[in-house]
Amino acid sequence: MPLIMMSGFPASGKTTRANQIKDFFESKISELSPTDPRVARLKVHIVSDESLGLSTEVYREARPEKDARATFYAAVKRLLSQDDIVIADGMNYIKGYRYQLHCEAKALLTPSCVVYVGAPAEKCKEWNVADEESGDGDSHRRERYAPDVLDNLIFRYEEPNGMARWDSPLFIVPWMDEDIPGEEMWNAMINNEAVKPHQATVLKPAAEANYLQILDKATQDVVSAVVEHQKMHGPGGTVVIPEASNTNPGEGQKIELPANHVGLPQLQRIRRQFISFNRQHTAEKTRLKTMFVDYLNSELE
Structure with a gap:
């Protein structure tokens, strides 16, 4: 069985x-x-x-x-x-x-x-x-x-x-x-019935065929910006993501880095978690970086 x-x-x-x-x-x-x-x-x-x-x-x-x-x-x-x-x-x-x-x-x-x-x-x-x-x-x-x-x-x-x-x-x-x-x-x-779409199996289908690729690139861009900032300025400080904003588009959104260095493995782990939680949700592609910046800030607190 x-x-x-x-x-x-x-x-x-x-x-x-x-x-x-x-x-x-x-x-x-x-x-x-x-x-x-x-x-x-x-x-x-x-x-x-x-x-x-x-x-x-x-x-x-x-x-x-x-x-x-x-x-x-x-x-x-x-x-x-x-x-x-x-x-x-x-x-x-x-x-x-x-x-x-x-x-x-x-x-x-x-x-x-x-x-x-x-x-x-x-x-x-x-x-x-x-x-x-x-x-x-x-x-x-x-x-x-x-x-x-x-x-x-x-x-x-x-x-x-x-x-x-x-x-x-x-x-x-x-x-x-x-x-x-x-x-x-x-x-x-037990009854060998085909599984029908349900919240337990499908949270929400992506509206675009390349949603996962867009999600992957958006999160990787943010991680790369953080890594580059730390290379140039060391630990701590603020990273501005121009394409992300909770208020006025174009102003950018800030990532507040902790005083200690944030390593790439930690950033990639947080990135994978975010992708895992959002891979089956539909979100406007223009909002993905904003959402990830919010998530990253909460994880780095």
């Missing part, structure tokens, strides 16, 4: 969502079992780092991380069958790894999907250090990520793409949503 791959930044709330999915599917099984023998045979399993006894420290170095992924992969493979629904509650942040899991499900002629739990990096960092019983983020997870490990994993994250067959169907669950798209997931995974 289906493989449901959770994906998202560490501490983004994946375990909370995985348990919501498990509860929903078990409720549907209980409801439909009396009249549907096929459904009555189904069982739901969650495979997670915690259930396998894998520490967050395995992500600090390449060799232990590779071994941990192999352990996780083997556990999922063992459970996959015609009567078992497997929720792979890991980051599944490498697209090649998601492809491997997709192939395992395909070999058993069973469907798979990806649930992308979207949360800003700063929110994940907040949840990572929050009290485990607060109800936010991965409330069922017992081990925190070291700050440097968390930053590295966020930097390396490869976002799911619903156009890729191994990431399709893709269900997007924003961090602020209380519920999961349970019915849509059940219909796609």
Whole structure:
């Protein structure tokens, strides 16, 4: 039966969502079992780092991380069958790894999907250090990520793409949503129904065919301006982006840089986050730089 791959930044709330999915599917099984023998045979399993006894420290170095992924992969493979629904509650942040899991499900002629739990990096960092019983983020997870490990994993994250067959169907669950798209997931995974456009799968289509290219270039231009300013003037100061303005067009908008040097890796990480949150939204191309400058200022505070 289906493989449901959770994906998202560490501490983004994946375990909370995985348990919501498990509860929903078990409720549907209980409801439909009396009249549907096929459904009555189904069982739901969650495979997670915690259930396998894998520490967050395995992500600090390449060799232990590779071994941990192999352990996780083997556990999922063992459970996959015609009567078992497997929720792979890991980051599944490498697209090649998601492809491997997709192939395992395909070999058993069973469907798979990806649930992308979207949360800003700063929110994940907040949840990572929050009290485990607060109800936010991965409330069922017992081990925190070291700050440097968390930053590295966020930097390396490869976002799911619903156009890729191994990431399709893709269900997007924003961090602020209380519920999961349970019915849509059940219909796609159990009833084999095609996924219809829905807020969970399509936030908003781009009005222009080259929207992503425009978004990419607009954000890169801003990053390049910041890098060039620091080369010329050192840390701190103000960078004016002529094409961005919240008031009068042509006056430009200011980026207020902190006193310490802002490195290119940090700028690119913020840029990737912004693109991730806006890639499926339609925005006027003349507003993209303004929006990114606002986002950059908030992240650099």
